[in-house]
Amino acid sequence: MRNDLVRKSIEKLQPYEPNEIYCDIKLDANENNGATMLWNEKIAKALMGLQINQYPDTNAEEIKGILGRQLGVQKDQLVIGCGSDQLITMLFNAFVDSKDRILTLSPTFSMYRVACDIAGGITVEAPLGKDFEFDYFTFIKAVKKVEPKMIFLTNPNNPTGGVISREHIIKIIENTTAVVVVDEAYYEFYGETVADLVNYYSNLIVLRTLSKGYGLAGARIGYSISNKTVTRVLKKVKPPYNVSSLDQIAAKVCLENKVLLQESLREVIEERENLIAALESVDEIKTFKTKGNFVLIEVEEAKLLFNYLTETGIAVRYFGGQGPLKNCIRISVGTKEENRVLMKAVKGYFIKKTESLASGVSA
Ligand SMILES: *Cc1c(COP(=O)(O)O)cnc(C)c1O
Numbered sequence: 173m174r175n176d177l178v179r180k181s182i183e184k185l186q187p188y189e190p191n192e193i194y195c196d197i198k199l200d201a202n203e204n205n206g207a208t209m210l211w212n213e214k215i216a217k218a219l220m221g222l223q224i225n226q227y228p229d230t231n232a233e234e235i236k237g238i239l240g241r242q243l244g245v246q247k248d249q250l251v252i253g254c255g256s257d258q259l260i261t262m263l264f265n266a267f268v269d270s271k272d273r274i275l276t277l278s279p280t281f282s283m284y285r286v287a288c289d290i291a292g293g294i295t296v297e298a299p300l301g302k303d304f305e306f307d308y309f310t311f312i313k314a315v316k317k318v319e320p321k322m323i324f325l326t327n328p329n330n331p332t333g334g335v336i337s338r339e340h341i342i343k344i345i346e347n348t349t350a351v352v353v354v355d356e357a358y359y360e361f362y363g364e365t366v367a368d369l370v371n372y373y374s375n376l377i378v379l380r381t382l383s384k385g386y387g388l389a390g391a392r393i394g395y396s397i398s399n400k401t402v403t404r405v406l407k408k409v410k411p412p413y414n415v416s417s418l419d420q421i422a423a424k425v426c427l428e429n430k431v432l433l434q435e436s437l438r439e440v441i442e443e444r445e446n447l448i449a450a451l452e453s454v455d456e457i458k459t460f461k462t463k464g465n466f467v468l469i470e471v472e473e474a475k476l477l478f479n480y481l482t483e484t485g486i487a488v489r490y491f492g493g494q495g496p497l498k499n500c501i502r503i504s505v506g507t508k509e510e511n512r513v514l515m516k517a518v519k520g521y522f523i524k525k526t527e528s529l530a531s532g533v534s535a
Pocket residue numbers: 202254255256257258281326330355357380381382383384389392393394
């Protein structure tokens with residue numbers, strides 16, 4: 173194949189390659205490990221009635237019905253995607269032409285930039301402030317200067333865990349004509365939302381997913397909440413039959429049995445606080461405030477700790493030694509037992525490091 177057949181905007185991209193090393197304990201993708209087998213029996217039962225010869229319901233009406241009732245919005249304010257990742261792609265297909273600018277934070281979720289690159293748009297990043305806290309004045313200045321077509325706010329932010337107040341989000345919406353996307357992937361752990369504001373602001377879109385809190389990452393279900401004018405635009409670019417009937421059944425089971433989830437969420441939040449306390453008890457580690465199901469830490473020679481944990485069979489997220497996250501590692505909150513094993517390994521690493529320094533050998 174001739175190389176010049178590939179679109180210019182794709183040429184320089186790297187394929188997304190999650191952790192390729194197998195680890196017993198997976199704390200690298202913000203999954204809900206406490207919910208591993210939570211839904212299986214109910215999903216298996218529900219699958220018995222599946223007519224897989226038929227195409228799925230392209231608009232996932234049943235799921236929208238359940239979500240609509242739970243959220244207090246109309247079905248025509250919802251779009252269901254194959255993960256919220258697909259909704260992000262749909263947003264770019266709907267709103268971003270080549271050379272259009274989008275504004276987001278730094279550091280934040282990498283998919284906005286990837287989707288923007290593919291669309292041929294330009295990603296402008298406004299830096300977070302001290303300790304990765306949201307810096308409203310820097311951001312609003314960027315809004316005025318960049319005049320973006322679309323703004324992405326991740327709340328709580330991944331990978332830092334910090335949040336943006338409702339007041340600040342409202343001020344941003346009121347100071348721009350751009351489409352403002354608030355990605356609430358970690359809403360279930362945080363509990364605060366701006367979804368209710370979609371009835372007041374026609375340029376606001378809230379994204380949610382069942383991948384994190386619900387523990388349904390394998391099923392790929394995300395949704396957007398917006399004004400119905402936006403929904404109509406998104407539906408123009410939505411691939412038909414985008415969510416498989418298997419995934420729709422899994423989502424339905426999960427949304428109809430939310431009580432099961434509450435216990436699991438409580439555990440994650442409790443474990444998050446225990447994990448933060450345990451990490452902070454290690455002198456060499458600095459932690460950042462988080463409202464997600466993960467904790468970002470800063471540590472000297474983060475790569476070495478990352479390697480050590482990987483070799484021990486614990487997968488965590490390392491960001492590659494450059495930029496604002498160069499000494500950072502993101503650790504997803506696991507089960508009580510997983511967190512215990514993690515902390516044992518972390519402490520073991522620093523003991524080994526001190527010993528080898530004392531004996532004059534580098535760690
Ligand atoms: C994990 C994550 C998503 C993607 O979720 P899917 O629904 O699994 O595609 C979107 N946004 C943020 C901020 C995330 O961390």
